[in-house]
Amino acid sequence: MGRARSRGTGTFFPAETPASDPAPIPPPLRIPRDHAMDPVSIAPDGYRDLRDHLAWGDAGRRRIVLVAGEDAVRFVDGFCTASLAGLALGSGTEAFFPDARGQVQLWATILRMADGLWIDADPPLDGDGEGWSLAAHLDRYHIRERLEIVDASDRFATLFLAGPAARAWLQREASLPVGSAEDLPGREALPQSLIAPQYGRLADVAAGILPGQCAGIPAAILQGEWLGPGSFLVVVPHDDATRLVDRWRGEGIVEASAAALEAVRREEGRPAPCDVPPRALPQEFGRDGAAISFTKGCYLGQETVARLDALGHVNRRFVGIVTAADVSAGPAAGAGATVTIRGAQEAVGTITSAGSSPRLGEWLGLGLMRTQALAAGVELEVAGVPARWVELPLSRGASGGVG
Secondary structure, three states, X not given: XXXXXXXXXXXXXXXXXXXXXXXXXXXXXXXXXXXXXXXXXXXXXXXXXXXHOOEEEEOOOXXXXXXXXXXXXXXXXXXXXXXXXXXXXXXXXXXXXXXXXXXXXXXXXEEEEOOEEEEEEOOOOOOOOOOOOHHHHHHHHOOOOOOEXXXXXXXXXXXXXXXXXXXXXXXXXXXXXXXXXHHOOOOOOOOEEXXXXXXXXXXXXXXXXXXXXXXXXXXXEEEEOEOEOOEEEEEEEXXXXXXXXXXXXXXXXXXXXXXXXXXXXXXXXXXXXXXXXXXXXXXXXXXXXXXXXXXXXXXXXXXXXXXXXXXXXXXEEEEEEEEOOOOOOOOOOOOOOEEEEOOOOEEEXXXXXXXXXXXXXXXXXXXXXXXXXXXOOOOEEEOOEEEEXXXXXXXXXXXXEOO
């Protein structure tokens, strides 16, 4: 029997219009802390609200690239690993943007709108946008295609709204169609835009005109998995961000600290830019079903991706590394603690981001590890401290090594 192949991206229908009386926002679950005296397991401010109820957080200066025009979908499809041609209006997908050698330049969420594509990605490592530019990368290859490429990263403020009660709040306060809880896509589903096809055009967004409202404030609302399934990115004009934050605070919605946002990101296994070192390959991140199509037409870097698919395995995998002690990691790609085979001092990977995991009550680091080091019976350590590896997201539950 042949090896099962991921078909990559699929199609999601736009979210349905909610009923006139959406479900009330549930109260917090007030789950008690575990290991209350252990500083490693103390949850950062807002963590439990993100997990159990509702919280907002600063999403930073996200990269927002708009590609509008008749040829936009076909053009961008030639530079990313996902298949964009079949995306329904209002739906989206994850995708890697590789270089000609198939090495990852960017991991992003791509959303289909009536006149093109909205591309969202994490803030760059340098924080000021002076690093690798997707807009410049695409523009380099743009010759005669009927489209316009706009880097709108500086035009808007972006905020996260997440937690089990986030959808109910948006059903009540947003003027965009938000589906019922039953419509919420699962982990293997694609991210979904909440900008319905009849709302807004990229040409207007590029001019600073957003297609809907959130609590009476001009906004675009995107649904994705930034902080786990069912989290939302609220995009508003810079001058209106304070008004929206004041509204949330006035309703008692907790602000999640940067540490809480990072803790959830790590537990969900979402690689940040610091987790994507030079020469990383798309399949190493274990997101084939969500971000890679093995049946689409040609695109930049496809030869390497196809070769790895034919080989049937990768030499490195993106996993979590768990220790009972602090594992420090530098802010730049490739910097951080080295993971070794216990007793042999043989380096098998590098921790690229790390911090406490309230869910585990231990420290959790992320990084690309050599696949052979993840075999049963292999004992790992970090700076002399016994370690074990875990599948990401943590909900998968598989692990190895010595705890």
